[in-house]
Amino acid sequence: MRLGIIGLPNSGKTTIFNALTGQNIETTIYPNPIGEEPHIGMIKVPDKRIDRLSAIFKPKKTIYADVRCVDITGFSKGISGSHQKTSVFNQIWDVDAIIHVVRAFDEPEVAHPDRDIDPVRDASTLELELIFNDLELIEKRLERIAEATKKGLGKNLDAEKKLLTRCNAHLEDERPLRNLQFSEDELKLIRPMQFASLKPELVVLNVSEKDIKGGKTEEAINRLREYFKGKDALVFSLCGKIEMELSQMPQDEAVLFLSDLGIEEPAMNMVIKEAYELLGLISFFTVGEDEVRAWTIGNGINAVKAAGKIHSDIERGFIRAEVIGYEDFMNVGGMVKAKEKGMLRLEGKDYIVKDGDIINFRFNV
């Protein structure tokens, strides 16, 4: 999975990128120059189940699932009509979901491209850029289709033309394509178009340190949710600066810091969890003395495909999967007992893997 962070200049993208990846890329009070390379990092997916399994097996290595994260650079008001457009929209196209950062923190030192703080205005500025981009793509494609039709080559293009016309009307209504329903066939036609407003989206309101909780943030969140109503995006708030500080601390200090703030866990954990859900992803686990490890797959993937996630040899030589659900395993408390009680199920290739399955693949190559 790849997540991309987008937002207007100085909204706190790099701060949130640092919080998610544990990196320490410099953040500045001035917007960064156009043309800066995107920052790329890995997010370790926090999972208490892995912590507990690791405590039981005491393996040499504990490996969490990971997610690639890109701090997308160069997005600003007017981007869809500028010549930097391609580089920015290619970065967007390259990720599976976007985290849209909206600035709410009020820090006079940190320049705001539109001078004052107005989350709904900023969010709609960015959403409209995505929409303008997609409208232009449609316009160009429809021109091509019209040319082809003139030359008598447009026979197979009717379905596409109809579909694009529907998308066009939706976009002109200032709505993103992610909340249109498409059939499988339609998706096949749509994918090569590289629409930006089709990407699943999490909206993060980046609030001041003093506003993590309280009426001001609640009001801003409500207004933002109202704006995103019917636009298929999840909206929540966090303070990027604090999240970044947390991510740079040793674990025990972070725990103390969190309890001082009266927060249970870093907001970043929720961002990652929501992104997982948004993309329909689940985790299965492999366990043993060498390694306890989480693997990410799409919901609805069968056992043989899941095996391929670990190694193509295991997929090719797949015989059976020995499976026990995480909860069942924790209830008996160990693999030996689970085996004694006959709780390990033998599943075949078509078994649909469930979130939290602990799996041992039997294979033969």
Ligand SMILES: Nc1nc2c(ncn2[C@@H]2O[C@H](COP(=O)(O)OP(=O)(O)OP(=O)(O)O)[C@@H](O)[C@H]2O)c(=O)[nH]1
């Ligand atoms: N007070 C406060 N400052 C923040 C917060 N998040 C970011 N900042 C500050 O805002 C400035 C810009 O943050 P960045 O993370 O660099 O913002 P950006 O969106 O990556 O900026 P560009 O890449 O230049 O567009 C930095 O000085 C940050 O320390 C926050 O939650 N509270």
Ligand SMILES: [Mg+2]
């Ligand atoms: Mg930045």
